[in-house]
Amino acid sequence: MRFSIATGLSLLIATSPSFAAAPTAAQKLAQDATIVDTHIDAPSELLKHWDDLGVAAPGKEFDYPKARQGGLDVAFMSIYTSPEEDAEGKAWQIANTQIDAVEAMVGRHPDKFAVLRSPGDLERLRAGGRVTLALGMENGAPIGDDLAKIAQFHARGVRYITLAHSANNRISDSSYTVQKQWGGLSPFGEKVVAEMNRVGIMVDVSHLSDDAVRDVLRVTDVPVIASHSSMRHFTPGFERNISDELARAVAAEGGVVQLAFGTAFVSPKAAADLQAFFAAEADFDRANAAAAAAGQPTRSKDDFEKEWKTAHPVPVVHIDAVLDQIDYGVKTIGIDHVGMGSDFDGVSGNLPVELHSVADYPNLVAGLQARGYKDADIRKILGGNLLRVWNAVEAAAAH
Ligand SMILES: [Zn+2]
Structure with missing residues (x-):
């Protein structure tokens, strides 16, 4: 039995891939509502393996x-960009090539x-019936140390920038690093946030250290995303998720x-394994450097x-883990401040069984309906x- 949840979703899940039966209420709402997913890693995947x-x-x-x-x-x-x-000086080139790949999808x-x-x-x-493609830049590295590149990327269509990724960069500290570099945003990073406000690019605080998020909120004049x-409440100590x-x-x-759907974001075990991996990796790198020096x-x-992956298999998780995240998020920060950024194509398929691709939003809608959410709130x-x-960010930039 592939699906074992007891929320009454299994019938929907069994029928949804083919749409053979009459659309359910969840499918109807998913089609009718405006669905925005703020994180899909298709462009970098295209460059690795084109489809x-x-x-x-x-x-x-x-x-x-x-x-x-x-x-x-x-x-x-x-x-x-990683x-x-x-470090190899390729971030600007790769970012522009990925934007070209998105434009090619539209051209085709x-x-x-x-x-x-x-x-x-x-x-x-x-x-x-068009699917619209918006651009979010994950890692501010392609800006280099040139504030003018922010307006250039805005002109190419970029509408949010995640200031850093898995390492500290010129702009900000990262949540993943053991050693922080700036204690939050760098002085250049503060200018980056102000320039993003000015041109109308949303500031994305995902991946940042807690101190960097605090700095962003101090500097920005407009709301951020x-x-x-996901909510750190479920993954204690995992700085990559956001604290209450x-x-x-x-x-x-x-x-x-x-909220992200990836297993490492919603499963306490997977999040703990990922943190342990970062520590083990740092030890490994130190030992290798010492050996090389000697x-x-x-x-x-x-x-x-490979050995790490064999010893730490990724746990199987179900959609309830994401629904719990939404419930907790809504309870903690309010219905007007929760959305979704799946990370599809970015987590090596490590996702809840019932949320495995962009075809599966109706399963999420069904789960929210089953938990008593009103359609207006689901929207x-x-x-x-x-x-x-x-x-709001666009309007403030226009002034
Ligand atoms: Zn990411």
Whole structure:
């Protein structure tokens, strides 16, 4: 038995992939509501392994047919560069190449996709069944040390920037690092936030250290987002998820926390394993560096990672873990401040069984309905809240 949850979802899940039966209330609401997912890693995946995402791409969690089936309207394409690519001086090049890849999707299928640059264009662009593609840049590394690049990326369509990724960078400290560099934002990072406010790019605090989130909230004049973070309440000590205190602070400024679906974000065991991995990796790197300095043989990092994965299998999680996150988020920061940023195509398929691709938002809607959420509140979570913040950031920039 693949599905073992007892919430009455199993019938829906069994029938949803084919849409064979009459649409359920959840499917109808998913189709009718504006669904905004703020984190889908399709562009970097395309560069690694190209597919035509305008037709069914079985190996991918985002493609046009799945997006239509799930009722997705605004897919934030993650323009992601790694700290390693930054160190090699390639971040700007790779970010622009990924934006080109998104534009190529639209060029190939103008009837199916459009780049969304303003929430005001959404109704016009989605007419006829288009899925709109917005751009979110994950890691501010492509800016380099040049504030002018922020306006350049805005001109290319970037509408949020996650200031850092898994390492400290020129802008900010990262949640993942053991050793922080700045104690929050760097002095340059404060200028970056102000410039993003000025040109109308949402500031994304996901991936940042707690001190950096506090600094962002001190500097910004407009609401901010966490594009793909879950509630740390369920994963104690996992700084990558947002604390109650900081989630409340984001909400108090009018912002929104877009909850992520990945197993490591919603499963306490997986989150603890990931933290233990970072510590073990730091030990491994130190030991290897010492061995190299002493002229002794070093160990292969690939082998180390393989052994780790074998010893720490990823737990199976179900949709209830995400629904619990939403319940807790709504209870803690309010219905107007919770949304979703799945991280589809970004977590190696480590996702809840019933939330495995952009076709599966109706399962989430069904789960929320089963927990007693009103349709109007579900619409806020699905996308209304995020669009409110985007509109506010755009309006403030226009002044
Ligand atoms: Zn991420």
